[in-house]
Amino acid sequence: MDAALNQTARALVAPGKGILAADESGGTIKKRFDSIGCESTEDRRRAYREMLFTTPGAAEYVSGVILFDETIRQNASDGRPLAKILESQGIIPGIKVDKGAVPLAKSPDELVTDGLDGLRTRLVEYRDLGARFAKWRAVITIGAHIPSRLCLDVNAHALARYAALCQEEGIVPIVEPEVLMDGDHSLERCYQVTSDTLHRVFDELYDQRVELGGMLLKPNMVLPGKGHPSYPVAPEIVADATISCFRTVVPAAVPGIVFLSGGQGDEEATANLNAMNAKGPHPWQLSFSYGRALQAAALKAWKGDDANVSAGRAAYVHRTRMNSLARSGAYTPEAEKAAS
Numbered sequence: 388m389d390a391a392l393n394q395t396a397r398a399l400v401a402p403g404k405g406i407l408a409a410d411e412s413g414g415t416i417k418k419r420f421d422s423i424g425c426e427s428t429e430d431r432r433r434a435y436r437e438m439l440f441t442t443p444g445a446a447e448y449v450s451g452v453i454l455f456d457e458t459i460r461q462n463a464s465d466g467r468p469l470a471k472i473l474e475s476q477g478i479i480p481g482i483k484v485d486k487g488a489v490p491l492a493k494s495p496d497e498l499v500t501d502g503l504d505g506l507r508t509r510l511v512e513y514r515d516l517g518a519r520f521a522k523w524r525a526v527i528t529i530g531a532h533i534p535s536r537l538c539l540d541v542n543a544h545a546l547a548r549y550a551a552l553c554q555e556e557g558i559v560p561i562v563e564p565e566v567l568m569d570g571d572h573s574l575e576r577c578y579q580v581t582s583d584t585l586h587r588v589f590d591e592l593y594d595q596r597v598e599l600g601g602m603l604l605k606p607n608m609v610l611p612g613k614g615h616p617s618y619p620v621a622p623e624i625v626a627d628a629t630i631s632c633f634r635t636v637v638p639a640a641v642p643g644i645v646f647l648s649g650g651q652g653d654e655e656a657t658a659n660l661n662a663m664n665a666k667g668p669h670p671w672q673l674s675f676s677y678g679r680a681l682q683a684a685a686l687k688a689w690k691g692d693d694a695n696v697s698a699g700r701a702a703y704v705h706r707t708r709m710n711s712l713a714r715s716g717a718y719t720p721e722a723e724k725a726a727s
Contacts, residue, residue: 392601393642395519395559397672399479399603400643403711404450405675406561408647409436409682410483410522411455419682425691429457435699437463438689439682440472442700448707451479451520453561453676459516470517481561482518484509484549488526497538498526500545510556520559522605522676523549527566529580529612539587547591554601561645561676563605564588568650571614574624578609578632585636599640605676606633607649608659619655622662630663639670646673648680653706654723656680657713665716674714681706 399406411419417427425431436458439445452473459482461469470480486502500523510521525542527534546562553560566581585606592599609628611618637644648656656677663673675681684706689699712718 388598388600389554389557391557392554392559392598395479396601396603396642399451399520399559400645400672400674401450402672403714404448405677405707405710405714406451406453406481406645407439407449407681407707408453408522408676408678409439409455409458410453411678412487413457419686420691423686423690429461431691432457433461433463433469434693435686435689435691436461436469437472438696438699439685439703440469440478442704444704445707446476446478448704448711449478451481453481453483453520453522454518455483459513459518468517474517479519480517481520481522482513482516483524484513484521484553485523488524491538491541494533494535494537496530497528497533497535499538499541500525503545503548506549506552507556510552510558514556514558518558520561520603521549521553522561522563524563524565524605527564527580527584529566529570529572529576534580534584539584543584543587543591546588547595547597550592550597550602551595554598559601559603560597561603561605562588562592563647565605565647565649566607568607568610568613570612572612573615574609574611574617574620574628577607577611578628581607581609582632582636585633589636589638599638600642602641604637604641604644605647606644608646608651610651613650622658625659626662626666629659630666630669634670637671641671643672643674645676648675648677651680653680653683654709654720657706657709657718657723660710661713661716661718664714667716675710677710681710
């Protein structure tokens with residue numbers, strides 16, 4: 388096993404810590420900014436991310452940050468590269484390397500992720516810019532007749548090719564096969580599709596010689612679709628289904644599972660993670676790699692105005708602290724209220 392990759396992977400899932408996903412594409416960050424009436428200019432995007440990255444106390448709860456291509460190249464208002472600001476606090480910089488999901492040929496209702504062309508060269512550049520881990524997201528949609536075996540195969544193959552290239556360049560790959568919450572499917576259907584997806588992913592990772600000890604898995608939780616009558620379900624039900632699914636398919640050699648929030652509410656994502664850790668110990672660290680679930684309150688408090696930086700930071704560090712508690716099963720609604 389590559390000791391350096393394993394060391395970085397384990398640092399990213401250190402007890403009490405998790406990952407901030409701040410890798411929104413241009414279109415996604417524009418939607419977020421539109422929601423607060425802020426124009427999405429390069430300067431405002433930099434100011435927003437600088438606010439998050441310089442929040443006092445956040446490094447106690449945040450192990451790493453996934454950056455977008457634009458962000459890893461930006462400097463803060465004092466001239467320091469944003470990646471260096473993270474490093475100076477002991478936070479590991481990471482980078483999103485996929486180029487987004489596009490319609491899958493011969494199956495237009497499904498998606499496959501672009502970005503393998505030229506990836507080896509880009510990884511070298513990102514490593515030189517400070518990235519020590521990377522992320523690639525595959526998108527799996529549940530419908531009446533999907534996902535197809537074709538969709539699972541091509542996305543698993545791409546994830547494994549990406550992961551192998553990352554490890555070759557000394558970068559820890561975060562492998563993200565996301566089964567979407569969109570739809571009216573049941574929890575049981577999500578369980579089956581998540582299981583099928585992960586089986587294909589780990590088959591490909593094995594075939595392509597990816598070292599499991601030098602990677603992290605970033606999956607969805609097992610949940611019913613948002614359109615199903617049972618949604619939302621109790622955290623204990625989510626925890627039981629998710630743990631049961633993952634124990635049958637995720638090898639213990641993987642250092643950690645960093646869940647995506649996938650459209651869950653802020654407190655919902657925290658409570659579900661907490662319920663899983665309360666049922667431990669588990670073969671892997673169960674952590675978080677949240678985007679909206681860590682940022683939504685901070686974005687709303689900031690409102691695109693530098694005068695509100697303190698309020699934005701307070702909202703951000705609060706959510707990181709709550710999810711830190713969830714890492715050990717110590718989160719409670721009372722802690723939420725007391726801290727706020």
